[in-house]
Amino acid sequence: MKQKVIVSLASGFLSVMLLAACSNEKSASTSSSSKEASDKVTLTYDQLRARENTMSTLWEQNAAEAKALYLQGYNVARHRLEQLLTQPSDKPYAIVLDLDETVLDNSPYDAKNVKDGTAFNPKNWDAWVQKAAAKPVAGAKDFLQYADEHGVQIYYISDRSKDQVEATMKNLKQEGLPVQGEDHLMFKEKDMKSKEGRRKKVQENNNLVMLFGDNLVDFADFSKTSETDRNKMLEELQGEFGEKFIIFPNPIYGSWETSVYQGKKLDAKQQVEEREKALKTYDK
Template identity: 45%
Template sequence: MKKLIISVSAAGLILLFSASSGYAETITKPPTRLYEQNTMSILWFQNSGEAKALYFQGYNIGKMRLDEILRKKQYNRALKPAIVLDIDETILDNSPHQASYVVNGKGDPRDWSKWIKRADAKLLPGALDFLRYADSKGVEIFYISNRQEAAKESTIKNLQKVGVPQADANHVLLQQESENGKENRRQQVAKTHDILLLFGDNLGDFSGFDGLTDRGRLETVNKLKEEFGKKLIVFPNPMYGDWEGAIYDFNLKKPWQEIEKIRRDHLQTYEP
């Protein structure tokens, strides 16, 4: 039986996701203002120096940690050293796709396939320099994304176009129909490699976060606080992600009016 997860994209489009297949379909059309609620998130991501600084910071920390681990040989030398990275909003910038929902006030999540086929996403700051550095140190690089396997050719084409090293079928691991999350692919890599560092914009890019409530995610972050900046490197993405789905308890059968109310109810404010 396929598990169904309801989610609302940050752009406000209400979707129905099959966790096993990753397929999404529109189940209701939200008002234009729900799309527009993502305007500031996308503006910040695309235009703020702070967003770019955080990417540089994350990859700088990654380089320092990689140097330290390799220099001190702090890994299982019986295995090959490796790093694991997400792709979207970690290496490639898909914010133009998100912006299209805001500008046009409409859209279909299946348009992600059209965007991916363009293979035209640009690099995020610091990504290429870090990846080339890791490659020069003989570290294997695995790109683990929840893009569907059908998008593999276009994904590899995009990565190769921007000069990312080791962007081939053996290192680009996309989601299979039977999968829910990335843990299985991480475990497959770990059978033959010691994963030194993991990079992502979503807590689901790390072990232990799949399917957690918003409170559960915060609690798990607290438990793993020593690992952030040490083994786990997080990048900013206010545009979309499991952080939003968790607020709705991953229940997308809610009407858009309720979704909008939940958003407002989760804001922490004060009495003026």
């Protein structure tokens, strides 16, 4: 009888141990699954497309290297302009500048799109422009004030819309950037396909000596849909950069991106897919 009791107690103890082990294993498994689930992020394609601009927007806002490139561009322009001003000209000297990411920093707008999971659209862009809150990029203010003081005609050729002129003038003036008249802000009008016509208009009465931009279309009629054509024209005009053309970095948006899509209007999912396909990797 005593022996049977001992066996029964031993069996019971073993059962309890097995149950405890199973319980611990189940708990560990649940904990592991919970951690694995918490490490996963679910995004819509709109949110994913927006998040892909996180690093480029951070670079624009935080990298001293970004500021250094703007300073480098405007320092080169200052030296070049000083040389040009020593030479007589029958027409007034003039320079043409794009605005966005060339004179004005719109990275707060880009950052909001990243956080909100949205992309550029006319409504949210206009809301930002009307705030007149953009700051100058590094080097722009000093250079433009120098050009203004030396009688150089300053034209801002931008694809902002005509109804954004007033807000833009307010923004420029409150940041101490020269505005030589409303006619010096040449914004996009209906049916305009490029900036070429506006550049030619400046040349009618001025000696246009320098152009500034963050996009190749700010300098000449570069393609917005073909990378091959863009590279071919770049090769033809390569000698102008640092002489007549001053280009600034913009890894967030531009015609370099539309050429990845070959000019097609794509939704967020298609854009994400085309971006990935365009990446060049290597074989292991």
